[in-house]
Structures are given as structure tokens and as C-alpha cells.
Amino acid sequence: MKLKTAMLLTTGAVIAVPALVLAEGHMSDSMTLVSWGGAYQTSQIRAYSDPYQEMNPGVEVIWDESSNEAVSRLRAMNEAGNVTWDLVDVEAADAIRLCDEGLAMEIDHDEVLAPAPDGTPASEDFGDLLVSDCFIPQIVFSTTFGYRTDQVPEGVAAPTGACDVFDLETYPGRRGLNRQPIANMEWALLCSGVAYEDVYDTLETEEGIAQAFAMLDTIKDETIWWSSAAEAIQLLADGEVFMASSFNGRLFSAIEEQGQPIGMAWDWQMFDIDGWVIPEGLPEDRLARVMDFLHFATDTQRLADQALYISYGPARASSAPLVGNHADLDIPMAPHMPTEPANAENTFVNNYEWWADYRDDLDSRFQAWLAQ
Amino acid sequence: MTDAAAGMGRAASDARKLDAVATGPMLAADGRPLKASLNRALRAQKLRALALIAPLLLFILVTFIAPIADMLFRSVENQIVSETLPRTVIALEDWQETSQLPGEDAYAALAYDFMEAAERREHTRVGSRLNYETTGMSSLFRQSGRGIDDVGEIYADQFVALNPAWEEPATWVALMASERWQAEAAETETDTALPRFELAPGIADVLPETADAYRSFARTIMSEDEDDPRAEEPWNTVYLALYRDLLAGTGGYDGPQAALLNEAATAVPVFEAVSVQAQFADINEDWADTEVWETIEAFSDPYTAGYFLAAIDMQLTPDGIEAQPEEQQIYILLFQRTIFMSLMITFSCILLGYPIAYLLSNLPMRTSNLLLILVLLPFWTSLLVRTSAWKVLLQQEGVINDILVWIGLVADDARLQLINNQLGTIIAMTHILLPFMILPLYSVMKTIPPSYVRAAKSLGATDWTAFWRVYFPQSVPGIGAGCILVFILAIGYYITPELVGGRTGTFISNRIAFHISSSLNWGLAAALGSILLALVLALYWLYDRIVGIDNVKLG
Structure with missing residues (x-):
């Protein structure tokens, strides 16, 4: 593996076309990509793998929809010594976990990924989003709120964000929230008056945790706790809840593609990153193919292309100006992006390192709190 | 063994002893002791039988016992x-x-x-x-x-x-x-x-x-x-x-x-x-x-022992074993809830399944076959589809609540909460597991001769007495088999409770799934799984003591 990257380095002059370097008959003819299914995977197929296959007609791309169990499957494959996946789409938190467990391959981003069109190295183009040495970001998405536009009480302004969830007086009705502590704990603190920069410090103290749970207690019985983001959309679409948290892309497709009476409440949306990891222990020929694909599929244009099909922001800074109109609906995508300034007045970023430490502890507390 | 039989056995062995003392071991034609020669013939037979089941045995060992043992071993492994x-x-x-x-x-x-x-x-x-x-x-x-x-x-x-x-x-x-x-x-x-x-x-x-x-x-x-x-x-x-x-x-x-x-x-x-x-x-x-x-x-x-301790809400600290702080205790509660709800589900399956099985076994063949297909039809439908269908039916804006509001039984602003709680899990899982109760009951009831009940009635029993004293005791083996099937399946279920259980209707298996697939704490998952397995075996043993495992019949 190191040998390969070293080879890439020595031929650094042609780093923009490593396909040529590696194509010396050592590349596997097929690869298995793993993603989340649904509209998101479709956007990846249309933006990444279809054009790649056009360029490389002999290559077979197999798509798997197992990302939600990627961590455990990769561990099982690794223990069995038979890794059948070549590239896996995971959330940043899972990428860190996989990297820690030695299940994902560490890469040098500047060697493997294409620079921006103006020559900015990949590591600068992705910037802070490179949260792990194993992780190649693709999109920025956010967990935010949707509400039923037809259930807003008369004479009241529509809800604008997370804190309206806790305001049962103004906005009566039930809520849908994720059945895990991440994001919920932060929202509870932010909306009970803790300043943004103190949130994680507060959550490290017993009083802070108690304060968050006290805030969540006010809506505990009015809340349906979902475990998959699709459930949240179903709850909204059926009118089961007035407000629910979900991924902004899912909300977008419910609103724009299915015409549901749902509005977006962006305030205090939580940014999260999704991207690729390469499983550890791939044979040389498959690794070469994956590297070649990765170089293509994460360049500036391809990331911008993906935003034509789904309302997630491209992870490269250089892709943002290239985002155009939705490919099928022909509406401008920029206003639906979590990164659009009008939507991003108050935001916070999932603090992966912090959660890597506190997740085990807080999760058991959260589940105990839920069960009581 | 009755006393008489035991007495006879003793007498026979005494006689053999006397025999052996008097004449030495009985010999076969080739001069070997008869016992050894018989054993040899039997051993060959046993070996042949073993060879016949060997492929299956090996298959089960490799694909079933070994992985489970490996997984359970992780609950104590800490190398x-x-x-x-x-x-x-x-x-x-x-x-x-x-x-x-x-x-x-x-x-x-x-x-x-x-x-x-x-x-x-x-x-x-x-x-x-x-x-x-x-x-x-x-x-x-x-x-x-x-x-x-x-x-x-x-x-x-x-x-x-x-x-x-x-x-x-x-x-x-x-x-x-x-x-x-x-x-x-x-x-x-x-x-x-x-x-x-x-x-x-x-x-x-x-x-x-x-x-x-x-x-x-x-x-x-x-x-x-x-x-x-x-x-x-x-x-x-x-x-x-x-x-x-x-x-x-x-x-x-x-x-x-x-x-x-x-x-x-x-x-x-x-x-x-x-x-x-x-x-x-x-x-x-x-x-x-x-x-x-x-x-x-x-x-x-x-x-x-850390994983097992964690699985029963304890923890290993440098000062020894302590209980977890109260706000983190969850597993004992979930074990209790899992057992309680599985029993509830088993019980509702008996209540609903018994009359259906009775009907099936007493109708003419043609009608009962049709009904049997109706019982099996949901059985052939995907689990997820059935669970989601219950969501559509039971939710507050769902079909059942809509009908109740339309009839005027409940007010529009006080719709019943039928799902995302324990009730939802019990309803959906009872439906899903019902065939596992009906089928053994049906096959046992099929074998009960109708003449017994007729005889009881002709001897003056009321309908109830004839049923309760004559028919019901003969159907108990079917209930036993159904209960074991339904209970053991229920205690390990996790998809349905995850989808319809809300926060009060989830099972211990949901936590096991979480630790396997999300937190990667396989040691704790293995410990929880081992405890669940031990619980099932303990309940099985209890069942054997109370009802008797001989009293179980699948057909």
C-alpha cells in the first residue's frame, strides 16, 4: 500500500492523471461501492459512477446499500479476512471509529485526491472537513427541522428552528426526534440558554447533563422518537407530528419532489459530513481501481454535480460556485443548501472528537432516560 | 419406575451376578464373552449411524455452534x-x-x-x-x-x-x-x-x-x-x-x-x-x-467480568464491584420488560389462537383449508411490510383512530395512543407470531377424536364440562408447543419493537443490535446475548418442571 502511494508520489508530476500511472494492467475490472440507498445513492450514481463508467467502459460498478451497518459489517469482514467492499460511504463519526479500529485505510489526501482547478491542494480545499486520516468528505448535510405548514396555529409566525421544538405553548402538537443523544443534547442546552461555545464544556458536567435532560423532559411525552431518518419524514407526511428533525436532503425531497405541506426551520441546524472510506486490506489491483475512481469522483466538478440531484452541499470549497439548478425540477439548489447564508445564521457542527469520547457514556444515560 | 418394576430389576441383576459367579461370563460361538461380542456388533451399528448424521452434525457445528460460541466468548475476552x-x-x-x-x-x-x-x-x-x-x-x-x-x-x-x-x-x-x-x-x-x-x-x-x-x-x-x-x-x-x-x-x-x-x-x-x-x-x-x-x-x-457486570447494571471499579449510577441503569429494566412483554404476547396469542385453531380443526376440510391459507397469508408477507401496515392502522392519524373519531367514540383532540408504546409492540407482535401458535394447536387438535366429546356429552356432561374436562386437556400439548415457539421467538425480536415500540416498548435485543452495529461494543453485546440465552434456558427448565416437556407436541 505504501509502495503504491510512493509510486504515486514519485510520479507526482502527473498527479492529475494517476489513472495513466496505475493503468498498467494492475487495475481490477469491477468494484463494489457501498452507500445509503435512496435518492442519495441515485445522486452518487448519476454524478460519479455513470460518468466514470463512460470513461472506462470495461469497468463494472456494483452498488450495495449497506452503509447503515457499514461499521459492523466491515469489522466482520476484517475478522474473516475477506473484505468484499472497495469503497464505503459513511458519516464522519463512523469514519473516525473505523479509523480507530484499524478497519479503514489511512490516506494522504494531497496524494490521492485531485487539487482544485486553481491548483489549491485537496487538503486545503476540503479544509476543516478532513476530520480523520481515513476520511474523504463528499457532502455537508445537516440535521434540521421540518414542520407541518397546515398545523401552524393561526396568528402565530411559523417556527424557525430547534428552539421552537421546546415551545409547546406557541406550537402545540407532537414532535419527532432522533432516538440518540447526538444533536438532541446540544439543542436542549442551546435552547435553555447555554451559549454556543460553552455547550460541550457544559455537557461534560453532571449539572450540564441534568440541565439538558430537564429541558428534554418538557417535551418527552409529546415526542415520537425515531430511529431512521425516513421515519421522521413519514411522521411529518402523515401529520403524526407537528415538527420533526431529519436530514435536510430528505426534507427537501418531501417538500419539492413530493409536494408535502412541510416547511423548513433552519435555526441551529447541526452540520454533519458524509464521505468515503477505503476498507483496510484491499488487494493491490482493487486498491488501484478504487484510487483511480476516488480521484475522479471527488474532484471539484463531480462534487458540484452531485448537488444537481440532492440538496446537500459539496464538501470542497471550490465546488460551491459551480452548484446550479436541480437536474429534474430545474429549481435553483443554492437556497436549499444547508450552507446558504440565509439558512446558516445559527449552526453548529457535530463535534466528532468530543462525541467519540462521550458517546458510550451519554448514550447509555440517554437510553435509560428514554426508558423511564 | 414403579416399585414393582424396580424390585424386578434388582432381582434380575442379582440373578445375573449369581450366574456369573457360578459359570463365568457367557461366551459367544467364537469364544469371546458374549457381552463384548454384542457390544462390538452394536458399536459398528452406532458408528454407521454416526457416519450418516456426520455431515449434518459437522454443518451445525461449523455454521451454528462455533460462531455462537465464538460470539459468546467475546463476553469475557479482554486480551x-x-x-x-x-x-x-x-x-x-x-x-x-x-x-x-x-x-x-x-x-x-x-x-x-x-x-x-x-x-x-x-x-x-x-x-x-x-x-x-x-x-x-x-x-x-x-x-x-x-x-x-x-x-x-x-x-x-x-x-x-x-x-x-x-x-x-x-x-x-x-x-x-x-x-x-x-x-x-x-x-x-x-x-x-x-x-x-x-x-x-x-x-x-x-x-x-x-x-x-x-x-x-x-x-x-x-x-x-x-x-x-x-x-x-x-x-x-x-x-x-x-x-x-x-x-x-x-x-x-x-x-x-x-x-x-x-x-x-x-x-x-x-x-x-x-x-x-x-x-x-x-x-x-x-x-x-x-x-x-x-x-x-x-x-x-x-x-x-466487566462486560457481564455492565450487562446487569454493575461496574468494575478499582475499588471492586459497584452498582452503576442510577441514571445509567437500563439493562435490568430492559430484561424485565422483555420477559414481561414476551409473556403478554404469548398469552394474547393463546387467547386469539385457540378459538381459531379449534374452528379450523372442526370445520369441513374444504373450508378449513381456505381458512388455513388466510392464517398463513400474513406469514408469507414481509415482516417489515406487516409492521409498517400496523403503523398506518394504529397511529393517531391512522385508520383505527379515524374510524373511532368518525363513530364518535373518541374526541378528535383525544385520539388514542395505540402505537409507539408497549401496546403497539404487543399488538404488532401478537399478530406476527400468531401463526406459530395456531399451527401447533391446529395439528394437535386435528388428532383429538370428536367421539370423546360426544361420549362425554352422552354421559351427561354439559358443553362446558365436556370441553374443559375432556377436550381441553388433550389440547394442552399443542398449547405447550405454541407457547415455547412464540415465547422464544418473541424474547429475541428486535425489528418490530424498534419500529413500533417507541420509548417504552423496546426490547433488550434492540440494545444488543445497537452494540453490535453502532457502538461496536461486541463484548457487551455478547454478554447481554449470553444472559438472554441463559434466561431462555432457565425458563425452558422451569417449563419442564411445571408442565413437563413430554407434554409438548407439534403434531
Whole structure:
């Protein structure tokens, strides 16, 4: 593996076309990509793998929809010594976990990924989003709120964000929230008056945790706790809840593609990153193919292309100006992006390192709190 | 065995004894004792029978028993700490005064272990493992993996400043490697793997820590990076080891590089020194916290009861076993809930299934076959589809509530909560598991001759008496089989409770699934699974004692 990257380095002059370097008959003819299914995977197929296959007609791309169990499957494959996946789409938190467990391959981003069109190295183009040495970001998405536009009480302004969830007086009705502590704990603190920069410090103290749970207690019985983001959309679409948290892309497709009476409440949306990891222990020929694909599929244009099909922001800074109109609906995508300034007045970023430490502890507390 | 039978058995064996005493063992035609000869014939038969089932046995062993045993074994296995940090674990054995930080030796041992682990990328796995026990270990280990390179750098610089030869890989190879290894390595062609590194004889007596650290360095870079120790400057931790060894003297060493070594030995006492503890505290101040060391010490054994304790809301602390803080106790509650709800589900299955099975077995063949298909139809539908259908029916804006509001039974603003709670789980799972109750009941009821009930009635029994005294006792084996099937299936269910259980209707299996697929705490998942298995076996045993397992019939 190191040998390969070293080879890439020595031929650094042609780093923009490593396909040529590696194509010396050592590349596997097929690869298995793993993603989340649904509209998101479709956007990846249309933006990444279809054009790649056009360029490389002999290559077979197999798509798997197992990302939600990627961590455990990769561990099982690794223990069995038979890794059948070549590239896996995971959330940043899972990428860190996989990297820690030695299940994902560490890469040098500047060697493997294409620079921006103006020559900015990949590591600068992705910037802070490179949260792990194993992780190649693709999109920025956010967990935010949707509400039923037809259930807003008369004479009241529509809800604008997370804190309206806790305001049962103004906005009566039930809520849908994720059945895990991440994001919920932060929202509870932010909306009970803790300043943004103190949130994680507060959550490290017993009083802070108690304060968050006290805030969540006010809506505990009015809340349906979902475990998959699709459930949240179903709850909204059926009118089961007035407000629910979900991924902004899912909300977008419910609103724009299915015409549901749902509005977006962006305030205090939580940014999260999704991207690729390469499983550890791939044979040389498959690794070469994956590297070649990765170089293509994460360049500036391809990331911008993906935003034509789904309302997630491209992870490269250089892709943002290239985002155009939705490919099928022909509406401008920029206003639906979590990164659009009008939507991003108050935001916070999932603090992966912090959660890597506190997740085990807080999760058991959260589940105990839920069960009581 | 009745008394009479026992008496007869005793009499027979007495007679045999008498026989044997009188005439010796009975012989077969070939002169062997008859018993042995019979046994031999039987053994051949048994072997043949075994050979016939051997493929199945092997299949079950390999695909079923072995994986389950392997998974359950993880509930006590904890080798990762002692395998990744072996020197530290040994050094901590002498650490009694847990209110104080361990000594320099333990910190040095940690430095050697950690450097090797970081190079092998194993340190973060230990961090994740220990983070299950103490919050913060994960990032402590991840961060320290980045900073460990600096431990010992201060000594490396001073050795090199003293004599630039210390920077040369060749110096180190000459000092540390055995002549045989050097010769073999010299003959190895480029691009092929070097022979396994070997220390020079005797060097470990003179410079014990250095020899150990250098061997760890040489072997690790060869296996991990395919690097050559003859071309690589050792890690800074090797210089740390050298410094510590030389402070203790060289013991009159006169092997290769003796002059260089003696020069260094006279120089080290005046080296600028920084304790290893301080160097670790520099990477992360938590290393100067006894809690971190207590955690490593508490989980240094290759086997641990920690997972099982966690699975019953207890924890292993340096002071012994304690209950978890109340706000974190969850598993006992979930076990109780799982058993209670599984019993409720089993009971509702009997209530609903019994009349249906009775109807099925008493109708003419043609009608009953049609009804049986209706029973089986949902059985052939995907589990997810059925569960989602219940969502559509039961939710507050769902079909049932709509109808109730339309009839006027409930007010529009007081719709019933039928789902996302225990009731939802019980309703959906009763429906899903109902065929497992109906089918054994049906097959048992089919075999009950209708003439018995007719006879009872003709002898004057009322309908109820005829049913309760004559028919029902004969159907009990069917109930038994149905109950066992439904209960055991219910206790391990997780998809349906996850989807319709809300916060009060989830099962222990939902937590097991979470630990398997999300938190990767497979040890805890295995412990929870083992307890669940033990519970099922215990209930089965109880059932055998109360009802009797002979009293179970599937048809």
C-alpha cells in the first residue's frame, strides 16, 4: 500500500492523471461501492459512477446499500479476512471509529485526491472537513427541522428552528426526534440558554447533563422518537407530528419532489459530513481501481454535480460556485443548501472528537432516560 | 419406575451376578464373552449411524455452534490490553499505592508499548476498548498516538550532539543485531523480506531496556512498513531506553561499539533530564491522572467480568464491584420488560389462537383449508411490510383512530395512543407470531377424536364440562408447543419493537443490535446475548418442571 502511494508520489508530476500511472494492467475490472440507498445513492450514481463508467467502459460498478451497518459489517469482514467492499460511504463519526479500529485505510489526501482547478491542494480545499486520516468528505448535510405548514396555529409566525421544538405553548402538537443523544443534547442546552461555545464544556458536567435532560423532559411525552431518518419524514407526511428533525436532503425531497405541506426551520441546524472510506486490506489491483475512481469522483466538478440531484452541499470549497439548478425540477439548489447564508445564521457542527469520547457514556444515560 | 418394576430389576441383576459367579461370563460361538461380542456388533451399528448424521452434525457445528460460541466468548475476552501494552501491564503489577501515580518504570514501559502500538495502529483500538469503561480514553489514546514520537526526543538530541554516530543506523545495527542476522540480512536480495530480527547475544544483559526497545523497533518497521533497520534511525523511545540503561551503568561491556557506549555512559549523568511522566503529561495532562492508570490496571487481565457486570447494571471499579449510577441503569429494566412483554404476547396469542385453531380443526376440510391459507397469508408477507401496515392502522392519524373519531367514540383532540408504546409492540407482535401458535394447536387438535366429546356429552356432561374436562386437556400439548415457539421467538425480536415500540416498548435485543452495529461494543453485546440465552434456558427448565416437556407436541 505504501509502495503504491510512493509510486504515486514519485510520479507526482502527473498527479492529475494517476489513472495513466496505475493503468498498467494492475487495475481490477469491477468494484463494489457501498452507500445509503435512496435518492442519495441515485445522486452518487448519476454524478460519479455513470460518468466514470463512460470513461472506462470495461469497468463494472456494483452498488450495495449497506452503509447503515457499514461499521459492523466491515469489522466482520476484517475478522474473516475477506473484505468484499472497495469503497464505503459513511458519516464522519463512523469514519473516525473505523479509523480507530484499524478497519479503514489511512490516506494522504494531497496524494490521492485531485487539487482544485486553481491548483489549491485537496487538503486545503476540503479544509476543516478532513476530520480523520481515513476520511474523504463528499457532502455537508445537516440535521434540521421540518414542520407541518397546515398545523401552524393561526396568528402565530411559523417556527424557525430547534428552539421552537421546546415551545409547546406557541406550537402545540407532537414532535419527532432522533432516538440518540447526538444533536438532541446540544439543542436542549442551546435552547435553555447555554451559549454556543460553552455547550460541550457544559455537557461534560453532571449539572450540564441534568440541565439538558430537564429541558428534554418538557417535551418527552409529546415526542415520537425515531430511529431512521425516513421515519421522521413519514411522521411529518402523515401529520403524526407537528415538527420533526431529519436530514435536510430528505426534507427537501418531501417538500419539492413530493409536494408535502412541510416547511423548513433552519435555526441551529447541526452540520454533519458524509464521505468515503477505503476498507483496510484491499488487494493491490482493487486498491488501484478504487484510487483511480476516488480521484475522479471527488474532484471539484463531480462534487458540484452531485448537488444537481440532492440538496446537500459539496464538501470542497471550490465546488460551491459551480452548484446550479436541480437536474429534474430545474429549481435553483443554492437556497436549499444547508450552507446558504440565509439558512446558516445559527449552526453548529457535530463535534466528532468530543462525541467519540462521550458517546458510550451519554448514550447509555440517554437510553435509560428514554426508558423511564 | 414403579416399585414393582424396580424390585424386578434388582432381582434380575442379582440373578445375573449369581450366574456369573457360578459359570463365568457367557461366551459367544467364537469364544469371546458374549457381552463384548454384542457390544462390538452394536458399536459398528452406532458408528454407521454416526457416519450418516456426520455431515449434518459437522454443518451445525461449523455454521451454528462455533460462531455462537465464538460470539459468546467475546463476553469475557479482554486480551487487547495485555497484548497491546504488555510491558505496561507487567510494570503495573507492582503498583499498589493507587492514590499515587505509578513510577517512572511504568511510564517508560508505556512509552515503549505505545510507540510500537502507534506504529502498528493498534493504540486507538485499546482506546476505544477502555473508553467503554472510562470516558475520555478514546481521544487520549488517539492524541497520544500523534505525540508519542516526541517522547525521548530530548535524549535523542543529546546523544547525537555528544556523538553524531548515534544518528547512524549502522551504529545501532552493529550494537544490537546478532552477527548471524547481519550476515543473513547482507545476503538478502533487495525487494525480498529481511530475516526476522535477532538481538546480539548478551546485549540484553547489558542494556535490557534498550535491547527490548530496539528489537521492538526493528521488528515493527520490518513488518509494518517493510523498512530496513539498517537504513532507519531508531525511534526516540529507543534513546530513552538507552538513557535509562546507561544511568544504571554498562557493566563492563566490551562488545562492538564499546568505546562509543562508554563515552555515552560517562556523559549521561550530566544530560538534561525530563521525567517520562512529564513527557507524557506534555502530550496530554490526563496521563498525570490516576484514573487513567487505574482503568488500564483494572482491565489488564486477559479475561474480564466487566462486560457481564455492565450487562446487569454493575461496574468494575478499582475499588471492586459497584452498582452503576442510577441514571445509567437500563439493562435490568430492559430484561424485565422483555420477559414481561414476551409473556403478554404469548398469552394474547393463546387467547386469539385457540378459538381459531379449534374452528379450523372442526370445520369441513374444504373450508378449513381456505381458512388455513388466510392464517398463513400474513406469514408469507414481509415482516417489515406487516409492521409498517400496523403503523398506518394504529397511529393517531391512522385508520383505527379515524374510524373511532368518525363513530364518535373518541374526541378528535383525544385520539388514542395505540402505537409507539408497549401496546403497539404487543399488538404488532401478537399478530406476527400468531401463526406459530395456531399451527401447533391446529395439528394437535386435528388428532383429538370428536367421539370423546360426544361420549362425554352422552354421559351427561354439559358443553362446558365436556370441553374443559375432556377436550381441553388433550389440547394442552399443542398449547405447550405454541407457547415455547412464540415465547422464544418473541424474547429475541428486535425489528418490530424498534419500529413500533417507541420509548417504552423496546426490547433488550434492540440494545444488543445497537452494540453490535453502532457502538461496536461486541463484548457487551455478547454478554447481554449470553444472559438472554441463559434466561431462555432457565425458563425452558422451569417449563419442564411445571408442565413437563413430554407434554409438548407439534403434531
